[in-house]
Amino acid sequence: MHHRPIIVAHKANRKSLLLKYLRVGVEVVEFDVTRDGNGELVVKHGMETGVRGLRGLVMDYGYLLIEGRDPLFRPSTLEEHLSLVGSKCGVWLDLKTRGIEVESVALARKFGVRDVIVSSGFHNTIRRAKEVDGSVTAILGNVQYRPANPVKEVELASADGISVHYYFVDRELVEELHSVGFKVAVWTVNNPAKASELVELGVDYLITDAPEKLRLIAAKAGALAGQG
Structure with a gap:
């Protein structure tokens, strides 16, 4: 099966990385979105872990290091x-916090983003994003297992699709959902x-840290599909 997937530039939370992606002309950039202690929407790989105290600080510090950012600077x-x-391109908003979907989508529309994709592990967040803007593509996100019934899981989330770690993707899963x-x-x-294996399976989005290579x-x- 020859099917041209959309390449998503993963975790463009650093401004320098975002600017690089925009220079090379990526189709979609992904931001991890959460709300900070001041109530502002920020791009960082944080989430509601419920962890407080020293352990919580260590986890926050770890996320910053993963992104290559100096912990002394605000996101x-x-x-x-x-x-x-x-x-310039589409935006994938991976929402790490509940209750930020309406504001996040509205901001994307305010700046004229042409294609908005919203993903989250919270079903209500996905459902609400779709309710307020029917043109949003809503994805049940961050799935790290092989769903026994992937169609049912997407339906329960009122989503348009699912985002799965590559290790758990097989032909049967893709065909069931398609x-x-x-x-x-x-x-x-x-x-x-x-x-290349995943392209052969016909997946719709490839989320990557190396968009230049995967493009x-x-x-x-896409060229092979055009010849078919």
């Missing part, structure tokens, strides 16, 4: 990032050989 706001994107019109996103795919694979798949 960028979602508004700052969206103002840089504008209509048979009823649902989309399949796969993360985080950095290995070109693995990307070539996706383009080749």
Whole structure:
């Protein structure tokens, strides 16, 4: 099966990385979105862990190091990032906190983002995003297992598709979801050989830290599809 997937530039939470992605012309950039202690929407890989005290501080510090950011500097706001994107490409908002979906989508629309994708592990967050803006693509996110009934899981979340770690993606899963019109996103795919396998399976989105490499694979798949 030759099917051209959309390449999503993973975790563009650092402004320097976002600017790099925009320079090379990626199709979609992904931001991890949460609300900080001041109530502002920021882009960082935080989430509601419920962990407080020293352990919570260590976990927050770890997320910052993963993103390559100096913990002494505040994270960028979602508004700052969206103002840089504008209509240049699509935006994938991976919502790490409950109750931020309406504000996040509204900000994306304010800055003219042409395609808005919202993912979350919270069903109500996905459902609400779809209710307030029917043109949003809503994805049940961060799935790290092989769903026994993937179609049912997407339906329960009122979503348009599911985002699954590449290790758990197989042909049967893709075909089940595609048979009823649902989309399949796969993360985080950095290995070109693995990307080629997933393209053959017909996945719809490849989320990657190496969009430049995977764009070539996706383009080749698109060319073959055009010849078919």
